[in-house]
Amino acid sequence: MIFPEYRPRRLRRTETLRSMVRETDLSIRNLIYPLFICPGKKVRNPVSSMPGVFQLSVDEAVKEAEEVAGLGIPAIILFGLPEKKDKTGSEAWSKKGVVQKAIAAIKKAVPELVIITDVCLCEYTSHGHCGLLKGEAVDNDSTLEVLARVAVSHAQAGADIVAPSDMMDGRVGRIREALDEAGFSMVSIMSYAVKYASSFYGPFREAAECAPQFGDRKSYQMDPGNSNEAIREAALDVEEGADILMVKPALPYLDIIRRLREEFTHPLAAYQVSGEYAMIKAAAERGWLSEEAVMMESLVSIRRAGAVLILTYFAKQAARLLRGE
Template identity: 80%
Template sequence: MFFPEYRPRRLRRTEALRAMVRETELSVKHLIYPLFVCPGKGVREEVSSMPGVFRLSVDEAVREAREVFELGVPAVILFGIPEKKDEVGSEAYAKRGIVQRAISAIKKEVPELLVVTDVCLCEYTSHGHCGIIKDSEVDNDATLEQLARIAVSHARAGADMVAPSDMMDGRVARIREALDEAGFSHVPILSYAVKYCSSFYGPFREAADSAPQFGDRRSYQMDPANAREALREAALDIEEGADILMVKPALPYLDIIRALREEFNHPIAAYQVSGEYAMIKAAARLGWLDEERVMLESLLSIRRAGADIIITYFAKEVARKLGR
């Protein structure tokens, strides 16, 4: 029997050999863990569609942050559920807003943990859209001023990085300008540069109480059919001052992550969103797949596509499995 000179199975024979030639690494240092912060004290309310994910009061968020840091996960990203909502999302930039209080408390108790903050209005507006509504439509330019106020308020509270997720045109430039004018030129921007209008966000909208009350977000989030547009969006955000580019969702858009990796030298982040997490959890509960192996494989595929950073609800589980 004839075999070619090179036989690939030679390097697959043992774990030591496989590890030696492994091309992609998955480590806890690549992960960011999302936290949903809500009013109250001692609140730890599980999100029904996201087993293992909770709405947390500030004191519980601090406890969770400490656990995350001790597991070796380097960063959390905060999403706020305010006590009240209004048409312009004023609680998003309130000095004693829910996220502002959480930032301060976490940085006081776990100062070495990186705190990233979501900068958007959807959790804070009574209509559930990511911007200011005028004549039944989201007003892009009016929204920019609100986003800048939010970002500066987060920086003042101690945030290490801000992450605008609204998909308004020009938001990165306006936020960069506002941060610099307020003395926070050292605070980087992780831009949701390529955020698709995806059906995979459903569980998140339950967790953050952020579903739009009318219409949808197709006029500002990207069309899932478009790939070249992703490169244009990313290029604009780089030009405006973004430090890190993010693709959201992750697994259905691995081709987009790869395209950005090949086109740009900036760090690339990807968000393994709530629907991706919920599908794995649900299938595992039904015994249809091995949760741990699928969790690791899915995250490894996101890294292999080119992501340097992954936001994932599995961060703690990965840390327990892989260690520091």
């Protein structure tokens, strides 16, 4: 048999050769770890559908942040569970809110850690929707003012980056304007630019206690069948002042990550969401696959598609593997 001069297997013979020609690498610096902050002290409530993930009081979140920083992970993103909820989600912008307290405490304990905050109302509203209601419809424009207020409160507490995840039209521009007016022109915006109305969010809604009490979020989150719309959404956020663009979820939307990478030069993030995490965990618990191998392969695939930042509940586990622990 005659072989071509080029044999691809020549460079696959050993791990050293494979690593020398590897096109995509995963680094600890690519990882962002999500934390769920709840009221109380010494609280560490396990999330049943997300093994290894907890609702944490501020004091426990500080310990977690110290561990994260010790592993070399550069950033965390905070989600809040308020003491009480109301129609307007007023605790979202309270100076005494759990996220605001956590930002200050973590900054004091681990000043080098980048703190990102989720800016949305779904965790704080009694109805569970991401904005203010007019009847049973989410009112876009009145919600913008509240989101801006939330973002400024996070910046005042010490957040480095705010991340609006609500998918209201125009929210990036209004938040940028509010931050600049309040003297926080150097606080960045990581926009959930392309957030789909996905079925992969179920475990997160348990962790953040934010399931909608009626209806769904399809009137403001993107339809899973749409690709061109993702480009339009991202372009709007760039125009309004976003510093980082995010795609959510990650693995079911690798094609969208790739499209954004080809269209925009902004740093690109992707969120490996709760459902992606839970599926790998559940299958591994049943012995159907290797948790570590599938975890790393999935993270590399997100990097390969074009994301430079990955929000993932596997961040600590992946960091330990990358450190050779």
